Amino acid sequence: MTREDVTASVAGRGLSSAEAAARLERDGANLLPRRPPVPLWRRVAAQLRDPLILVLLVATALTLATGDWTDMAVIMLVIVVNTSVGVVQEVRADRAITALSELTAPTARVIRDGTQTQVPAAGVVVGDVVVLAEGDIVPADAELVEAAGLLIDESALTGESVPVDKGAGRPVSAGTVVARGRGRAVVTAVGAAGTAGRIASMMVNGAGLTPLQRRLTDVGRMLAGVTVLLCVIVLALGLVRGLPVELMVVTAISLVVAAVPESLPAVVTLSLALGARRMAARNALVRRLPAVETLGSVTVLATDKTGTLTEGRMVARLVWTPAGEARLTGSGYAPDGRIIPEGAVGAEAFTDLLTAAALCNDARLTPDPRGRWLALGDPTEAALLAAAAKLGLDRSQTQQRFPRVAERPFDSGRKRMTTVHRTPGGHARTICKGAPEALLHPSVLIDAPAVLTRARERADRLAENGYRVLAVAASDLDDVPATVEERGLTLLGLIAILDPPRPAAAAAIDACKRAGIRPVLITGDHPGTARAVATDLGIIGTGGRVVDCRDAGAPGEGTASVYARATPEQKLDIIESMRHRGDTLAMTGDGVNDGPALRRADIGVAMGERGTEVARQAADLVLADDDLDTVVAAVEEGRRVYTNIRRFLVYGLSGGAAEIAVMLLGPFAGLTLPLLPAQILWINLLTHGLPGVALGGEPALPGSMSRPPRPPTQSILGAGLWQRVLRIAVVLTAVTLGVAIWAHQTGRPWQSMAFFALGATQLGVAIGSRTRPGSSANPALLLAVAGALVLQLAGLYLPPLRELLGTRPLAAGDLLIVTALSTLGYVATRLDRVLHRREGALADGGGQVAR
Secondary structure (H helix, E strand, C coil): CCHHHHHHHHHCCCECHHHHHHHHHHHCCCCCCCCCCCCHHHHHHHHHCCHHHHHHHHHHHHHHHCCCHHHHHHHHHHHHHHHHHHHHHHHHHHHHHHHHHHHCCCEEEEEECCEEEEEEHHHCCCCCEEEEECCCECCCEEEEEEEEEEEEECHHHHCCCCCEEECCCCEECCCCEEEEEEEEEEEEECHHHCHHHHHHHHHCCCCCCCHHHHHHHHHHHHHHHHHHHHHHHHHHHHHHCCCCHHHHHHHHHHHHHHHCCCCHHHHHHHHHHHHHHHHHHCCEEECCCHHHHHHHHCCEEEECCCCCCECCCCEEEEEEECCEEEEECCCCCCCCCCEEEECCCCHHHHHHHHHHHHHCCCCEEEECCCCCEEEECCHHHHHHHHHHHHCCCCHHHHHHHCCEEEEEEEECCCCEEEEEEECCCCCEEEEEEECHHHHCCCCCECCCHHHHHHHHHHHHHHHHCCCEEEEEEEEEECCCCCCCCCCCEEEEEEEEEECCECCCHHHHHHHHHHCCCEEEEECCCCHHHHHHHHHHHCCCCCCCCCEECCCCCCCCCCCCCEEECCCHHHHHHHHHHHHHCCCCEEEEECCHHHHHHHHHCCEEEEECCCCCHHHHHHCCEEECCCCCHHHHHHHHHHHHHHHHHHHHHHHHHHHHHHHHHHHHHHHHHCCCCCCCHHHHHHHHHHHHCHHHHHHHHCCCCCCHHHCCCCCCCCCCCCCCHHHHHHHHHHHHHHHHHHHHHHHHHCCCCHHHHHHHHHHHHHHHHHHHCCCCCCCCCCHHHHHHHHHHHHHHHHHHHCHHHHHHHCCCCCCHHHHHHHHHHHCHHHHHHHHHHHHHHHHHHHHHCCCCCCC
16 A cells, blocks of 8 residues: 555545556456366366276277177266266356355445445455445455444454454455444455455365265276276186187177176266255255265364354343343344343343443344344344343334433443433433443442452353353433543443354254264354353363464364364364374365365365355355255265265176176086177166166165264275175176076076076166165166066067077076076175174174165
8 A cells, every 4th residue: 555545545535537447457356366167178077087987988999899889879878977967067056156156246335536436346446445334345455544433343254253343554354344333444455465365365275086086986996907807817718718709809898898887977976966956955055066975974074163153143141230140042133032030030120231231332133024133233232232122122212212412432442332311301321331341340330349349250250151241331410421431330230142053053063973973163263252152062061172273383183173263274284184184074164264274175065145255166065044954964965875876886896796707607617608798788788777877866874874974094895895795796696607507407598598687686686775675765766677677578588689689588487487586686685784784783883884
């Protein structure tokens, strides 16, 4: 800021329009740095980099080389659908976030050419004189040149829930809100050069791959290696037996395609998309599909305090007078609630105290079109008005009875505000309110020392519990004094105020703890306030540890559950230390100071209604209604998604393993070529197609939120999954080879019987994999299995398909025998689930069992 800028501001002229335009051209718009829009081709390329999609692309090339146009078309369809769903979801979420941003686009009042004018906040330039009034959003970093009773709400930037007093010469930051008073300031920095811009620049590095993406990458590499090795073995065995080279090459390629669960990307995408759709119905906007599953993986839920765990609105919770005290119920600024006295005193004992609090007050309460009460002015004063309303005191009527005739505004030096009112009898009443340490003093009050001692002790205890305490005193005079004096007053009482926890926050925290997720509070607010909120919500117990990040080396190893006075940089350090310890971290927040942490966490969750633009752009998930309970629902949805992916892997990999085992072991049982390439691909198409995709729609397991999260280092094939794959594959192989050997020895069409047995038994596994067998849940799976079974029969009895697949029709008796044996797939799967649960219970004493 130049000397000319200051001179212009004091003179009241501001910048000229020409100079403002030149500075706008020089410095650019007053906008925070944003990531440029992602081109469509980049979104598509990101989807195609998925390891399993790469395997499918290789399979597509192989089928193209062998002229297998049908299977190539099916694989390409899977790739196109998977890519399209992922891209559409990302674009839709980005548009929703953009719409939220446009709704909150601010304006600013500036002095230009000596005239006050309103301009878009993006058009504010360095040197502009900004006019600030109650309710305004500060458009850019600036230095105050005038201030009258100015209080700035900096919670979005610092996490501090109590507004800060600002005087001339002090800085104000972009994105903060004028809670009370007025002022003028000269802009010192805009856009990326401002405080919010510097914080936004810390969001360059994201969290990298999600846990699901890392696990699927490992699975893709493993499947590719194992499948190619086994198929080379099949190719070599066939050549050793003297089978035609071309036939064995086609067979090996068919096995590659069959062994790779090409429906897995579609299952993953469908499960995530269904989860995103369910969450959108609950006002949660998913910006990236993998974020749905990531919440199911979290081991730590780190959250901001103001506006996230708390309402972001100050509420009076307790009133104290020398005669007694009372609790206040209700939430927000609504006049609903009660005053519940403790002891023998009645509610009328607090009338004088709350009347004085309503008179020595510059705030206003007003309902919005939706019926919610909003505060205009200092949130603390608004809380006093709401408390008075609960006693039946109407602000306008009270002020008409006691009109204000003089005042001495609040300032940070005195820490008091004093007003003088005319009483109905024609006399005067002086009312003073302020910080206890500034008011509970003999130089101000005439009360007995014992009363002052009791008041100080009560105020100290309330402050230790996280309350902001105000003392209120008054004196009656014969007439309005010539000067407003702050002495000779009588103490009326104390009022304890806090930003209360959201009604759903305690339940959400409790649900996280039951699910084995450690809740952590990271705030820029005072340690006492952080302790009170954390204790109230059950994050820590009484007397639990609270880390004050102002202390040297305070963040430590990220093992504490409450961090106070944390700067944006320290929030990043805390998150990095937790991730370094192996935790999967979700971070919720709404302020500018939360942006870098939201970006760096494994998943960032921002508040959409109260949240800042920086927070929304940094997050993977935006809660449009700011309901923290939606995060818990998202955790359950994520666990459902992951369980269904594992469910499909058991189904798909066991089928693929059985197909390879039949081709490897069949020749040793006298079956020269157990299945033709076309038959393998047909079975694979029917079983891994619609039935496999439909498995992604299975409902959540009962009690999924009563189990701890899976270990972050656990493979997606861990927790007994690969053992399940082998056990079920053994049954599939045994049924198929048993049918084929019996049919071969009795002169029946053994290859066609093996073909039907392998496909039908796999469909039995699909039915046995249901979460709720015997119910109507997920009817799509039942329809998909029924359709696949009909097509499997068509492969035996429709002449065109018989010619394509090389099958022969089965006699009714033979078909009945094979069908009956195929039910062993269902039986084996159900028995295996029971065995798997018992193994899990023995392994971890009844902890989480990954199904």
